[in-house]
Every structure is written in structure tokens, then in C-alpha cells.
Amino acid sequence: MxxxxxxxxxxxxxxxxxxxxxxxxxxxxxxxxxxxxxxxxxxESNNTYRTFFKPSVGWVGVPIPFYENGIFHLFYLYDARNTMPTFHPWYKVTTSDFATFTDTSEMIATGTENQQDGALGTGSVFKRNGIYYAFYTGHNGNLDPKEKVMLATSTDLKNWTKDPSFLLQASWGYDRNEFRDPIVIEDKSTGTYKMLIATRSEVGIVSNSTVPWRAVIAQYSSANLRDWTLEKPFCEDTTTFITECPDVFTMGDYQYLIYSNIDDRMVHYKYRLLTANTWITPVNSALDGIDYYAGKTVTDGINRYIAGWCPTKNKNSDAANFDWAGSLVTHRLVQHPNGTLGIAIPNGVDNNFIxxxxxxxxxxxxxxxxxxxxxxxxxxxxxxxxxxxxxxxxxxxxxxxxxxxxxxxxxxxxxxxxxxxxxxxxxxxxxxxxxxxxxxxxxxxxxxxxxxxxxxxxxxxxxxxxxxxxxxxxxxxxxxxxxxxxxxxxxxxxxxxxxxxxxxxxxxxxxx
Incomplete structure (x- = not known):
């Protein structure tokens, strides 16, 4: 993001x-x-948000959802809206139904204003052999590169330790200052792991492209989550500056790519059969309107949900521009027989109003x-x-x-x-x-x-x-x-x- x-x-x-x-x-x-x-x-000064969660002070930025043992752990970029030079630490809220929430506050703190992670960006949480790996974006506008992928680990999803030895920066041909939003998925066919990263690429990195710079989802592979090797790009898009907050998952016979288009400020998706290489862009690829951004998905093994945020507006005015961050909004994804997706209300939210x-x-x-x-x-x-x-x-x-x-x-x-x-x-x-x-x-x-x-x-x-x-x-x-x-x-x-x-x-x- x-x-x-x-x-x-x-x-x-x-x-x-x-x-x-x-x-x-x-x-x-x-x-x-x-x-x-x-x-x-x-x-809005004294309003409390429960259904569309926000912390008692501050606002919800990009969600990073993770599910385990009946609980959705919704990490998010915390927006304090102050003038501090460091910002957007990872906070967490938990829920079992997306209708009631427990705020557990800060999980991963920012670094100092001189460190790579003076500001934190989004990423993903992955579990392997009893260890939770949080791969996140370290952003500092005063450094070159501005963005690198960093790592923190935990044994309980509560206490996190940063690993200063892990720093992944953009490979040659990719934009070193636009290199963020890592997501890790397991490739069970090969027993390896894939890390997908939102970035931009020069001509020659993706074959048959004549666009000088374009949005690319870079792809790295690893056998141990520590050592990563660059592979061919996972996807490219010549219609937008960058495809933020990528999310990839399989549902039935289809693979899906969710991403946020930085230009139209909307969450979109593509899909393809597991046996195909070509992505299909549906007639209506948007999963919501412009008041919903940075949606990322999570499943409990039965349903898959997409969590994003509805931005506030400057000075609480309908006539003003959007702020960054706002309230947490979660939808339930509905898969149609032809592979397209619909959006529905989560049962927990629906049943909360009786x-x-x-x-x-x-x-x-x-x-x-x-x-x-x-x-x-x-x-x-x-x-x-x-x-x-x-x-x-x-x-x-x-x-x-x-x-x-x-x-x-x-x-x-x-x-x-x-x-x-x-x-x-x-x-x-x-x-x-x-x-x-x-x-x-x-x-x-x-x-x-x-x-x-x-x-x-x-x-x-x-x-x-x-x-x-x-x-x-x-x-x-x-x-x-x-x-x-x-x-x-x-x-x-x-x-x-x-x-x-x-x-x-x-x-x-x-x-x-």
C-alpha cells in the first residue's frame, strides 16, 4: 500500500x-x-465504531488478516494522525464473526526516523513449524531505497521480534522505491513458498512488453522463508501505476488475484482456471466503490472474507477530500459457477442486528x-x-x-x-x-x-x-x-x- x-x-x-x-x-x-x-x-468526535471497527483513538489503515482456531486476527496499519516522523505501526484486532471485536493494540512498532522501517507498510502473516512470520514493508522517504521487505517473528501472535538480518530489496530492473506489500503463499506442488511483491518494472523484465515502466507483481521463491530467489513476474498491468496490496488464493477450480488500483482507488480482481496461465478480467472487476480500499482476504475453511477500510473525510465534511485510513469494513465473497465473484454481508454482521x-x-x-x-x-x-x-x-x-x-x-x-x-x-x-x-x-x-x-x-x-x-x-x-x-x-x-x-x-x- x-x-x-x-x-x-x-x-x-x-x-x-x-x-x-x-x-x-x-x-x-x-x-x-x-x-x-x-x-x-x-x-463524529464522540462516536464509537463497533460494527465497522476503529480503535478508540486513531483509525484503521490496510488490514492484514490471518485466521487460526476460530479467530480472525486482523492486523492493520494504525493511523494516529499526528505529526510524528514515524508512523503506521502494526496493530491488531481479533474477532470471530466480524461483528464484535477485541482490540489488542500494537504488535510491531515502527523503527526510528533514521531506520528503514520509520514507517511500516502492509504485508502478510504466515505460519511454518510453529513460528509466525510477519513480512512487512519498511518505508522511509529519506532513504534510498525508500522501501524494503522486512521480517518479524512470533510464537504466539502477540509478541513479535524484528529480525534485523532480513532485508529484501528490489532486484535489478525493478523500482527500488516502489517495492512493497509482500504476500507469502505456499506452492504445495513443489514444497516451496512464493513471495509476491507490488512493484514496477523496466522494459525487458517482462517479455513482449513495450511499456517503459509498468505495474508488476514480482515473484520470489524460497524453501525456508529466509532465502529468496527471483523468478519470473507473477503478473503485470500496463493500465495503472502500481497494483497495490496483492492477494492470491485458490477457491475450487480457480485461482484469484485481488489488488488495489492506485489510480482509480478501487479494489479489483482477476481469475483463471488452475489449469490455465492467462488471467481473465471480468466485465465488472471492482469489488466495491471508491470508499473501500486495500481489501485483503482470509478464509476460515468454509467462507472467504475480504477486509478493507472506508476512509474518513477531512474535517468530517461530506464536501471534503478523503483522508488516508478510516473504519474496517469486511465482506463475504461468493463464488459463482463460472468463476466470477459476488459480494455478500457476513453472516455474523447480519445476525448482529435482530x-x-x-x-x-x-x-x-x-x-x-x-x-x-x-x-x-x-x-x-x-x-x-x-x-x-x-x-x-x-x-x-x-x-x-x-x-x-x-x-x-x-x-x-x-x-x-x-x-x-x-x-x-x-x-x-x-x-x-x-x-x-x-x-x-x-x-x-x-x-x-x-x-x-x-x-x-x-x-x-x-x-x-x-x-x-x-x-x-x-x-x-x-x-x-x-x-x-x-x-x-x-x-x-x-x-x-x-x-x-x-x-x-x-x-x-x-x-x-
């Missing part, structure tokens, strides 16, 4: 209605915009309500909507959406006062997009970020939203995760809407 203090630039219900008798005919509700809840000024709260619309327009089903009919000139109580802390929204004729609908956060300004998560069926828009009444919407949206033939969507303070993650059909940081969401009302046509939000419930 890049050592940087900031980064710049997130037919069930219809059948029910059609079969209604006179006695259970739904009630038409056309409420005018009056008595809307007033907006609160977002304040208290069903009363859901009452405060204001609305163009809404028909029956039980937990809300049918909205927008006419183009005026959108249909229903605004619900403000929420604080952490909560879960679940619903099944059926788009009868609407092509643009979704959820609004910060829906207060007269809804003059809201942040809308939009399902746009005409453009096959899932978007976060800043919507100002009687003005053009501003698109903040977007992802491709797979629209099924029946136009039905199972949706789960997990919100905690200013972090919001929406999961759709076990296909998409869309993470965003929305400060106005905290302490303010939310809404469902339809810009046009008819759509039904059935079994709409909120849980704490």
Missing part, C-alpha cells in the same frame, strides 16, 4: 395487492411535506402502504417518497424491491427539513448503475461515485443496508457491496423514493 497521509479524488408484493379483497385493500397515503424533522449537524424496531413514515408523497410494504408511484415531475425517523449509532435496513415500471429509485440519507439536499443511493435500471448522488432540489444531481448494477429479468432486488454513524454499506442480491462515507446520514432521517414509475419496497424493516 502507498504510504501517504491523504488520498484524493462511494412479484411478491404485487401479487399481494392484486389478490386483495375489499376488507384488506391497502390504504392510500398521499402526505404533503409538512412537519419534516429538522437537520442535525453531523458530529431487534426489529417500529417503522413509521413521518412525511411522504405518492405512497401506498399495506403492512410492511410501501408502493411508490413517481410521475417524473414529482418523485414519490416516504421519510422515516432519524437514526443514530448502528442499524440495519432490509427490504425486497420489485420494480414494476420505475427505472430509478432507492434510498435517501440526510432526508430532513424539506429534503432540499440529500445523499441518494440510486438503483438506475436504465443505465444499469448503482450510484451515490448528491441531490439538491430543483437543481441537477451530482454523481459522487457509481458501480455497475446487474438488473435481473424480474427486476427484483434483495437489499440489506448496514449503517453505523457515517459509514453506510448496501448489499444487493449477494452480488454487490457499495460502501460509502456519508456524514449527513448520522443523526438524520432517511427515506425511500421513486423518481418515476411504480416500485414496491416489501417487508421493509429496520433492526438494531
Amino acid at each position: 502507498k504510504i501517504n497521509r491523504t488520498f484524493l479524488c462511494l412479484p411478491l408484493c404485487l401479487a399481494l395487492f392484486n389478490n386483495c379483497t375489499k376488507e384488506d385493500k391497502p390504504t392510500e397515503t398521499l402526505i404533503v411535506e409538512t412537519n419534516a424533522p429538522a437537520c442535525q449537524t453531523p458530529n 431487534v426489529n424496531e417500529v417503522l413509521n413514515a413521518k412525511i411522504g408523497f405518492g405512497t401506498t402502504k399495506q403492512g410492511d410494504a410501501y408502493t411508490l408511484k413517481g410521475n417524473g415531475a414529482k418523485k414519490a417518497f416516504s421519510v422515516f425517523d432519524r437514526k443514530t449509532g448502528a442499524f440495519k435496513i432490509k427490504t425486497h424491491i420489485k420494480a414494476t415500471s420505475s427505472t430509478q429509485f432507492g434510498f435517501e440519507f440526510g432526508a430532513c427539513e424539506t429534503r432540499n439536499e440529500v445523499f441518494a443511493i440510486v438503483l438506475d435500471l436504465a443505465k444499469n448503475q448503482l450510484r451515490l448522488d448528491k441531490v439538491i432540489k430543483n437543481a441537477s444531481s451530482l454523481n459522487l461515485t457509481q458501480l455497475p448494477l446487474n438488473v435481473p429479468a424480474n427486476k427484483e432486488f434483495d437489499v440489506t443496508i448496514i449503517s453505523e454513524n457515517s459509514v453506510c454499506v448496501i448489499y444487493i442480491n449477494d452480488e454487490i457491496a457499495f460502501t460509502n462515507r456519508i456524514y449527513k446520514m448520522n443523526q438524520n432521517a432517511w427515506a425511500i423514493f421513486a423518481d418515476n414509475g411504480e416500485v414496491t419496497f416489501s417487508d421493509l424493516k429496520i433492526f438494531k
Whole structure:
């Protein structure tokens, strides 16, 4: 990962209605915009994050996940946000379900401002013969090379000892100042180990390439985890500066490469059959939006999860640039028969919200309500909507959406006062997009970020939203995760809407 203090630039219900008798005919509700809840000024200073973990002081940088004996050990680069010349030591938090966490604080300290590891970068943890090996990036912008791979070992995953005799720097032809994020995997076919490192390479290092410098994942091999020999590059990418935080794993008949693209600030993947050499880039290679970075995976032998971070924004402002580091967000990977991946909510997170709260619309327009089903009919000139109580802390929204004729609908956060300004998560069926828009009444919407949206033939969507303070993650059909940081969401009302046509939000419930 890049050592940087900031980064710049997130037919069930219809059948029910059609079969209604006179006695259970739904009630038409056309409420005018009056008595809307007033907006609160977002304040993150005293907020505690549990579901999307952050330490009590400071923030979560790149996660380095490791699993053993029912416990996920999530090492991470700790971001103190101070002016110290040394920064980003390895900290650790543990969990069994990604819903409750135990913070165990510092694991591997930084060196001095004159040492190679004045700042620590990401890496990986590997166990061999009862010894845990933490390979990490030593970064110091005042040295040449700026980056080398370093090593610390442990016998208990708690107490770590640096090995000053181990220093691996870039081989000839590779960029000595961009040489980081080591991951170690076992090659069981040969009984050896492979270390993959994010770097850049000159012409001639990878055959048939005419690009002077390009992103490369270098590959080294070892029989003992101490002595490493350079091999042919594992992968190259001529479309980006560097492919950060590489992660490689096998699932079924496929091998996967996860990486973070430093240019578009998104986590991507490629895959290939175990019997093939050529990587396949799927039509939608992104595993989340721009508010999710540096995702790395871990498995408990049954499920595989990807842990990354949702960045904060400068001065807790929705209008500001992203900071480096933020809150921990973890998804569950879903493998499809053709090898492509989907994203789903971890069961532990989903099951952590079980208290069903009363859901009452405060204001609305163009809404028909029956039980937990809300049918909205927008006419183009005026959108249909229903605004619900403000929420604080952490909560879960679940619903099944059926788009009868609407092509643009979704959820609004910060829906207060007269809804003059809201942040809308939009399902746009005409453009096959899932978007976060800043919507100002009687003005053009501003698109903040977007992802491709797979629209099924029946136009039905199972949706789960997990919100905690200013972090919001929406999961759709076990296909998409869309993470965003929305400060106005905290302490303010939310809404469902339809810009046009008819759509039904059935079994709409909120849980704490």
C-alpha cells in the first residue's frame, strides 16, 4: 500500500395487492411535506465504531488478516494522525464473526526516523513449524531505497521480534522505491513458498512488453522463508501505476488475484482456471466503490472474507477530500459457477442486528402502504417518497424491491427539513448503475461515485443496508457491496423514493 497521509479524488408484493379483497385493500397515503424533522449537524468526535471497527483513538489503515482456531486476527496499519516522523505501526484486532471485536493494540512498532522501517507498510502473516512470520514493508522517504521487505517473528501472535538480518530489496530492473506489500503463499506442488511483491518494472523484465515502466507483481521463491530467489513476474498491468496490496488464493477450480488500483482507488480482481496461465478480467472487476480500499482476504475453511477500510473525510465534511485510513469494513465473497465473484454481508454482521424496531413514515408523497410494504408511484415531475425517523449509532435496513415500471429509485440519507439536499443511493435500471448522488432540489444531481448494477429479468432486488454513524454499506442480491462515507446520514432521517414509475419496497424493516 502507498504510504501517504491523504488520498484524493462511494412479484411478491404485487401479487399481494392484486389478490386483495375489499376488507384488506391497502390504504392510500398521499402526505404533503409538512412537519419534516429538522437537520442535525453531523458530529463524529464522540462516536464509537463497533460494527465497522476503529480503535478508540486513531483509525484503521490496510488490514492484514490471518485466521487460526476460530479467530480472525486482523492486523492493520494504525493511523494516529499526528505529526510524528514515524508512523503506521502494526496493530491488531481479533474477532470471530466480524461483528464484535477485541482490540489488542500494537504488535510491531515502527523503527526510528533514521531506520528503514520509520514507517511500516502492509504485508502478510504466515505460519511454518510453529513460528509466525510477519513480512512487512519498511518505508522511509529519506532513504534510498525508500522501501524494503522486512521480517518479524512470533510464537504466539502477540509478541513479535524484528529480525534485523532480513532485508529484501528490489532486484535489478525493478523500482527500488516502489517495492512493497509482500504476500507469502505456499506452492504445495513443489514444497516451496512464493513471495509476491507490488512493484514496477523496466522494459525487458517482462517479455513482449513495450511499456517503459509498468505495474508488476514480482515473484520470489524460497524453501525456508529466509532465502529468496527471483523468478519470473507473477503478473503485470500496463493500465495503472502500481497494483497495490496483492492477494492470491485458490477457491475450487480457480485461482484469484485481488489488488488495489492506485489510480482509480478501487479494489479489483482477476481469475483463471488452475489449469490455465492467462488471467481473465471480468466485465465488472471492482469489488466495491471508491470508499473501500486495500481489501485483503482470509478464509476460515468454509467462507472467504475480504477486509478493507472506508476512509474518513477531512474535517468530517461530506464536501471534503478523503483522508488516508478510516473504519474496517469486511465482506463475504461468493463464488459463482463460472468463476466470477459476488459480494455478500457476513453472516455474523447480519445476525448482529435482530431487534426489529417500529417503522413509521413521518412525511411522504405518492405512497401506498399495506403492512410492511410501501408502493411508490413517481410521475417524473414529482418523485414519490416516504421519510422515516432519524437514526443514530448502528442499524440495519432490509427490504425486497420489485420494480414494476420505475427505472430509478432507492434510498435517501440526510432526508430532513424539506429534503432540499440529500445523499441518494440510486438503483438506475436504465443505465444499469448503482450510484451515490448528491441531490439538491430543483437543481441537477451530482454523481459522487457509481458501480455497475446487474438488473435481473424480474427486476427484483434483495437489499440489506448496514449503517453505523457515517459509514453506510448496501448489499444487493449477494452480488454487490457499495460502501460509502456519508456524514449527513448520522443523526438524520432517511427515506425511500421513486423518481418515476411504480416500485414496491416489501417487508421493509429496520433492526438494531
